[in-house]
Amino acid sequence: MRPTMRDVARQAGVSLKTVSRVVNGEVGVRPDTAEKVNEAISALGFRRNDIARALRGGKRTRSLGLVIKDVANPFYSQIARGVEEVARLHDLFVISGCSDEDPARERHLIRSLCERRVDGLLVVPSAADHRYLIPELNMGTAAVFMDRPPEEAIRADVVLIDNVGGARSAVEHLIAHGHRRIACLADLHGIFTARERRRGYDEALQAHGIPVDESLVRLGPHDVAGAEAATAELLALGDPPTAVFTGNNRLTIGALRAIQAAGTRTALVGFDDFELADMLATPVTVVAHYPAEMGRRAAELLCRRMDGEDLPPQRVLLPTRLIVRGSGESPPL
Amino acid sequence: MRPTMRDVARQAGVSLKTVSRVVNGEVGVRPDTAEKVNEAISALGFRRNDIARALRGGKRTRSLGLVIKDVANPFYSQIARGVEEVARLHDLFVISGCSDEDPARERHLIRSLCERRVDGLLVVPSAADHRYLIPELNMGTAAVFMDRPPEEAIRADVVLIDNVGGARSAVEHLIAHGHRRIACLADLHGIFTARERRRGYDEALQAHGIPVDESLVRLGPHDVAGAEAATAELLALGDPPTAVFTGNNRLTIGALRAIQAAGTRTALVGFDDFELADMLATPVTVVAHYPAEMGRRAAELLCRRMDGEDLPPQRVLLPTRLIVRGSGESPPL
DNA sequence: GGATGAGACGACAACGTTGTCGTCTTAGTG
């Protein structure tokens, strides 16, 4: 179907190798010969076959694999964007797949990507065991993890958000505004970022001599509805919290809904910024971070590994920034 | 570095071809032989090389190329998600790139994807000329366009939103609530969807015998700030509009800002749903559509083409749905 | 005019896999 270099060579009356030289801009071809070849190329609509090229050449496929949970989720799509930007600079393509947090699917994706001989792997790992990756890594596939670290046993770079610090700054902000009874909504304890953010909450309270009241902590709400219910429950307590810290944007929105419904002046600071946070009925104070930057940093690390740089495993911690918008500054009743 | 089938064969004491048979689950291998081979495979950490496989075999790479404007934009990331879902079912990988609406980049991407021998192409085309694609299409690369059609000259499938119908339903909704002076904010006229939505606006007015007042139509605002400024200008008119129809979610948000700032009760219906539209100070009535569905439908069409089905070029029109939330139902002053 | 060398180009092998076909073993049959 598609013409090969051999076809071009026949058409132009030169050898296969000469076509290769022209296509790759090598030296040692007379201009008139090159022109004949180029004419044949456009006449036939020839396109160099990168598959064959990767096989024959230095075995670089100029591609990298990206495994995230779900592209439709803005957090991950921004990561993907950051990765794309760096990949573009290095003339690499991104082959991506969504794991949907399913360890089996994640494993299948990574395996398939290795079979495709991607030059490197960028992974937001699920909670599962990743030791199956070790052979692949030993075999020379570079890998960088994002957002959550893999097992200890896996010596690879990882780029994380400063979850503990970010959460602490959120809770300290609430404390600075006079709050003492501060609730914490965190996601499932199995999720690394949820654990870390909860830890930041604890640290902030402890640093200010406020005892942690476990009745104000809710681990487990995983979506907007769950967070809304959990918050409603907290607000209905005899001695309700005057402020809430939420561990991610789903939870923030759920808490917001419950607070609006209850009609209280409960303060709120949420982890993760989100679009329109400033346009809501109550503009939301958040701990912002930059997923695209995470993608970029991870991709840059990966490219350095792919170029054979051999430093010890890096652990990059990206800073967060508290964005004050109103919901976190109301004083306790 | 990575072991090949030859290495496995040597290790297992069998021939190359026998390894190939085991790896591909072909018949005609005795169980004990297969086991020897499998042991060698895990001992060496062998992974079949899909690059070589694609080269030798039926020349299917089991991959498809996706060219969108920007993954970080929820509209496109949802398209990507829909594509991914279908790709997964067909055991295909998605190689994606962002054009950032730059025709040169788009062209480069498509060319590179063809060089990688993707089995098919999914493209949200930019405004530029796409005739350069014709040779690729003739050469057998299947392609399906999304959101915007390519030139007439290109005979390929395309999946679109019902822009005209959606816009008409929005404007008719406003008319039904008593509005006669309805403004229209549309994006740059060069953008297909902007033109079509503007056309829907015109049709709705005409169908109800309301003359189009060009002083209420603003073509050109392209971002939130532009839309905000344009709306402020409209509201400052001697005889201001009582309602606004906005052609996409950026423009909706800009208009919303201006209306909030002006403190008027101007009604608003926007094209595109967006997250938290129901949580804003004024919940926004929108014309919703389903980008993920567009991705799915396009990918399904592409897969049928890739499987060699030969029907005339399809033009799929996806329906929209008016979601009533409050901003579009206030009567004229 | 013959030696020299640079420049242009071609022949061939190799990348790792799979399709084709041939060979060898073994069990079954008369």
Add this chain to the structure above:
DNA sequence: CACTAAGACGACAACGTTGTCGTCTCATCC
């Protein structure tokens, strides 16, 4: 026991490209 056929396995070529090396042409120089 000889013959057959099926089953198991191996040798070889090919996919489209690029690296290596060899050959041929022609201008230059003594």
